[in-house]
Amino acid sequence: MHIDATEKKWIYLTFLMTFAGIGVLAAYAIKDNIYPPSNVETIDSAALHLSDEFNEDAIGVRREKDGSIRVTMVAARYGFFPQGITVPVDTPVKIRIASADVLHGIHTVDTNFNTMVVPGYVSEVNTTFKKTGTFPMFCNEYCGLGHDFMWARLTVVPKEKFKL
Amino acid sequence: MQSYSDVAKLGLANFWIAFLTFTLAALLGLYQVLERAGMIPQFESVELYFGSVSAHGVIMGFVLTTFFIMGFGYWAAGTSLKMPVWNKGLAWFGFLLSLTGTVMAAAMLFTGQASVLYTFYPPLKASPVFYIGATLLVVGSWIWVLEMVMMMHRWKQAHPGEPVPLIMFGTTANALLWFFTSLGVASEVLFQLIPWSLGWIETIDVGLARTLFSWTLHAIVYFWLIPAYLAMYTLLPKLAGGKLFSDEMARISFIMLLVFSVPIGFHHLYVDPMQADGWKFLHMIGTFMVAVPTLFTGFTVIASMEVAGRMRGGKGLFGWIKTINWDDPLVLAGGLALLMLTIGGWGGLVNASYSMDVMVHNTQWITGHFHLIFAGTTVIMYFALAYHIWPKMTGRPLMSKGLAKLQLWLWFIGMLVLTLPWHIMGLLGQPRRISVAPYGNEVAKSWIPYEIAMVVGGAILAVSALMVLIILLGTHLRRATVEDREMAYAEPVEPVLRLPALLNGFGFWAAVIVVYLIASYGYPILQFFLMDTHGAFPWSI
CATH class of the missing domain: 1.20.5 (Single alpha-helices involved in coiled-coils or other helix-helix interfaces)
Structure with a gap:
């Protein structure tokens, strides 16, 4: 050698x-x-409408007892539900998303909010948005021929203007 | 002189499939940048776009590469071992099996029945014919793996104690790497996608499918890359005018690539919810370890270039760069490839990072990264290898060295003009895998200048791709003949007379890979059978 x-x-x-x-x-x-979204939590994607967490009445934004924000969303061809969410700036946000059909993904530019949405599993992201404004949230995983048109809006407002 | 007619025929058959399908896929690439930029309304069609992206990805990733690597392997084995092909009938059977699979998959891709993109994306469902075709392509390539292993084995039996020629050592390392890495996608297709697409099973676990695909998804890029490295180690030093800096370090690098590249696929799953962060972190450490043999390769190849430059009279700290024999297309391609590897490698450190990846995951950054490393670094070496080998296989001189060099320069420039804007668009939030950007907001408007650059880059690349076909056809159809058809492999600076068994064979290393694979993928796969999971039904696109 x-x-x-x-x-x-x-x-x-x-x-x-x-x-x-x-x-x-x-x-x-x-x-x-x-830590990247890694909660390893299963769900029946075909029955989201019957689940306690992801049924139509339960999804959306709400405030937890400790003051943090919890966002529950459903991804389904070709939209995110609810399509617009508003959260306060500089506040811990827990976002939980499930797919009702195929693979999806979601991210917002200039934040560390980026996760795959895999049928059969719940995705959970914990983050804090640090800039106010309105940002697009894109579906970033090919989910079918309408994929290009699947996106939602995130509005980050000053703490004092945030109302539920 | 030894006759290489059997490996030349096998090599040419494989090479022609590789480069004909490449030209087609490159033209699809041009259509895609035009469609994606949205400048020509007549081109707008999501059906065509996603069909085209699926065909482009499958052809470039599975067809061009597999056939090129098989052809290169037969040629390298025959000319370095000076042996006929082991079991010639079996080798041709493998070729025909891969070709049949390719035709089946292509028929589905070009009729819009497999627009599920390169990574298959279940629960979107393609025609079963597509999955079966892809499987036959891989099974055919396993016959090539067996051919390479057997040829090296028989040569070692006939030459006890002698070092296996470096090009054959690297080719066999690559064959074994491909075998171990293709097991992931093969399991996904055989146990999940085919029975599910035929209706034999109702649902499949998408989390398991993605985990199995990730097993293949990273090491496959080293399968593509190793022939490019082999050209840099075994041909470039001599063509540049010098010698290989170190034969032993090359072998160590190939062994490290073989061992480290397979069990690290989770960086493709960093933002997938069905795998825990501890496993993702462990795979990140493994991912960074693969940088080690790549950095070794960079050192040895550049040191060999310096040896060449100094042997040709280069003086001073950088004077040797000028005196390297840049007139040879393979040397030029090697220099350009190393530049692209450096830029693409830096970008890769971001997406390989557990904590930085979320900034770019699933954005156009990723598309920029892998085009720079694969289409740039790797495929430019495939062109150069074709220009070097074609005259030796056919006995006809290269059509035009000048045209070949121009083609390589255009490829390099086109690739930079295409991929640097893609990296920026990724940072500006553009998702990959979109055909239009109908968002109508400030973020989407900031992408427009980069989309124009992307179209220019795509057009330069399409011209360059057509030139490849013209040069190869022009060479093949010439009437003149070349006398010297021997491959001249580079000599190391320090001749290698004896090698430790660990650097001259793969028995021990194959065992190491199996242990490492079980450690890194065992529980993450097993967990799907321990959890209460819910499978997904098939969906059409």
Whole structure:
């Protein structure tokens, strides 16, 4: 076996860079409590209308006892229900979405709200919106020929203007 | 002189399927950028667009690659081992099986009965003929895997203790990598999609289907990439005017690619709800480990280029860059490929990151990233390999070196003009997999200048793709002959006379992969059989 001296230095540097990268990402994930939507929770997508959480009366925005906001949405070809949601700025928001049919996805630009919506599973995102304004929420996963037209609106308002 | 007529015939048959389907898929790409930009109203059709994207993705990802890699493998094995094909009848049977599968899948794609995109997206349902065709393509390629393993095995029996030629070592590593990685999609198609699409089972678990596909989805890109790396390690150093910097480091890199690339597919599932974050984090560590052999490769290839530049009289810190033999198309392609790999690799670190991925997941950033790495880095080397090998296979000289170099430059420029705006559009929130942007708000308006750039890039690439076909046809139809049909593989700076068994075979490494696969995918797959899950019925598009 022959390994050149310069090459040896590069090998050490490569491992150093790789482990440093993993370390930084791990440190941020722990420090800022970042975790991607990973709740591993099943639901019968064919019977959302009969479930306690996702029936037509239950979906929408509501305030929890601790002051945080909970958003419940259904994704179904070709729309998100409700189509418009309003939440207060700088307030913890828990968003829970289920699909009534096929795969969907949803994200909003400039936020870390981004999740797949997989039939048979509930997606949950915990985030805080930090900018006020109205933003589009796109369906970002091919769900059929009407996919392009599937989107919703997120309105983030100052805390004092938020009413339910 | 050894005759390579059997591997040349197999190689050419595979290469022609690869490049003919490539040209078709590249033209579909041009249609797609025009449709997506929305500038020509007559082109607007969601049925055509999603049918076209499905065909473009399946052809580029499964057909061009698999046939090119099989053809390259036969040629590399025959010319480096100086052996005839093992069981020639079986090799041709494998080719015909893959071809039959391709024709079946194509018939469904081009009649709009399989517009489910490259990753199949159950519970959207395609025609069962499409799934069966895709399966036959993969099963045919498994015969090629067996061919590569057997040829290396028989050569080692005949040459005890000698190092396997590097190009064959890397090709066999790739064959094994493909076998292990294709098991995921094969299980999804055989146990879920085919019986479900035929109505034998009513529902399938979409979470399980996506998990199985993720098993294949990442390592498949290394299956595509390894022939490009092999060209950089085994041909480029000599053509550039020098020697390979280190043969051993190349072998270590191939072994690391083989072991590290398969069990890391969860970065495709970072925002999927059916897998827990701990598993996603572990797969992220694995994903970053694959950067190690890629960084080793970058070092060895660039060091080999420096050896070449200095042997040709280059002086000073950067003077050697000028004196490299850039006149050779394969050397030029190697330089351009490394530039694209560097930019695309930096972008990839973002989508590979557990915590940064949510900013770009399912946006046009991703499309930009994989076009730069696959269509850029990888496919540009396929062109260069074709230009290098075609004259040796057919005995006819390359139609025009100048035209070949122009084609490579156009591909490089077109790819940058196409993909850099895509990265920006992704950061501006544009979803991938859309045909129009009917949102009518400020966010959507900010995409328009980048969509214009995308159309320009797509047009340059379409011209470049047509040039590939013209050059290959022009070469094949020439009357002149070339005398020198031997492949000249690069010599290492330090000759390799003896190698430890671990760097000359794959028995031990195959066992390591099995253990690593069970550790990283065992429970995440098992969980679907332990939970109370609800399957999905088939839906039409």
